[in-house]
Amino acid sequence: MEFLQPDYRLRVAKLQSLLQRQGIEALVVVSNVNLLYVCGEVFAGLAFIPREGEPQFFIRRPQLHPESAAVHYVRKIEQITEYIDTAALRSVALELDEQSYSDIQRQRKLFPKAELHNATALLREVRMVKTPLELEQIREGARHHIATYATIPSLYRDGMTDRDLQIEIEREMRRRGSIGIFRCFGSAMEIYMGSLLTGDNAGAPSPYDFALGGAGSQALPLGSNGTPLREGQAVMVDMAGNYGVYCTDMTRTYSIGHLSDEAYRLHELSLEIHRQVMQKAAPGTSCADLYNESLRMVEEAGAGPYFMGTELQAQFVGHGLGLQINELPVLMGRSKDTLQPGMIIAFEPKFVLPHIGAVGIENTYLVTETGIENLTPAPEEIIDLTQR
Numbered sequence: 001m002e003f004l005q006p007d008y009r010l011r012v013a014k015l016q017s018l019l020q021r022q023g024i025e026a027l028v029v030v031s032n033v034n035l036l037y038v039c040g041e042v043f044a045g046l047a048f049i050p051r052e053g054e055p056q057f058f059i060r061r062p063q064l065h066p067e068s069a070a071v072h073y074v075r076k077i078e079q080i081t082e083y084i085d086t087a088a089l090r091s092v093a094l095e096l097d098e099q100s101y102s103d104i105q106r107q108r109k110l111f112p113k114a115e116l117h118n119a120t121a122l123l124r125e126v127r128m129v130k131t132p133l134e135l136e137q138i139r140e141g142a143r144h145h146i147a148t149y150a151t152i153p154s155l156y157r158d159g160m161t162d163r164d165l166q167i168e169i170e171r172e173m174r175r176r177g178s179i180g181i182f183r184c185f186g187s188a189m190e191i192y193m194g195s196l197l198t199g200d201n202a203g204a205p206s207p208y209d210f211a212l213g214g215a216g217s218q219a220l221p222l223g224s225n226g227t228p229l230r231e232g233q234a235v236m237v238d239m240a241g242n243y244g245v246y247c248t249d250m251t252r253t254y255s256i257g258h259l260s261d262e263a264y265r266l267h268e269l270s271l272e273i274h275r276q277v278m279q280k281a282a283p284g285t286s287c288a289d290l291y292n293e294s295l296r297m298v299e300e301a302g303a304g305p306y307f308m309g310t311e312l313q314a315q316f317v318g319h320g321l322g323l324q325i326n327e328l329p330v331l332m333g334r335s336k337d338t339l340q341p342g343m344i345i346a347f348e349p350k351f352v353l354p355h356i357g358a359v360g361i362e363n364t365y366l367v368t369e370t371g372i373e374n375l376t377p378a379p380e381e382i383i384d385l386t387q388r
Contacts (some may be wrong), residue, residue: 007133008039012055014126019051024051024211025092027119031098033183033323034123036245043151046077048084053089056083078110086110093119128320129330129342131268135366138344142248142364142375145241148176149252149378152237156385162224166196166257169239177243183324191325194239195223198290202236202358205312212309212350212358231257234357237386238351240325246327249346251362255384257383263359266351267382269301270360273349279367281372287335306351321364342365
């Protein structure tokens, strides 16, 4: 069928292989993020992927493709039974972590004899390793991400607050092709184009499961909160890349004038952790080992109280990237995952100093057949915004 191009057929084949290994007869995809994954489009309806044979797409709107043996236009999802003997299925995977209870129950009725499995977990597992088209799109997004960061020193003006500077960066992001929305995994996760942290706000805890928080606003308690940018403060810019379908992640640190010696020491420690830990990363490397080695270096340097926050310290040092900003694997002490070629990871050892702010960097890395490739190579030193 023409609806699926070769790279998307490869993704469907990966899913079907996983269904066969786990003894599941079919998978139903309804969420926007996973429809993007399996067919490259967002539509109202569902994709039905059997463990063998052609997937079928049941679309309510928009009706952009010719109807075929695999593309059906329907008014409601219950019409799937006109094309598939759903009552004969004994095991079906539904996106249990991406839907409301009522939607799950509605779909459940379509498969009255089937044991339910969690398609969300299956899809997140398969999405960990990227396909050739995904890697091409991620590389392109990283180039736009780097280009945007190169403009940051020119956007600063005396008298700005953290929010003022973030708005200017957001404008530059949009000018350079950012789609604006950032997809997050988790019903309680929210973000808007990234965050910018300075001063004591860098240590403010947030309800969201990101590396650092920030007080933000009542409606979105994350990131900048109107703190004036003053002499001696660090300015951490963590404006994630979303220049297309796929996310990249990059953090750089700036300053307003000169920082304390401790701030520069901890920033250099972050760079050294990147150099040493990422040098050891390769296919087969344990994600837990990467976290533990980072923590060993932090504790050896006496920097534990400042690592990944102060009031609330994140218990990870990196995460997967892709269609969502927080994908698998997670680089944490209890992770059971190992690196595989084709994985994309963000590595972000960061430190927070009271009254000064956060220092350190974050890069997006590709796991290759032999090691790690940095997809976001950009200046990593602390740049003084007042010396532009």
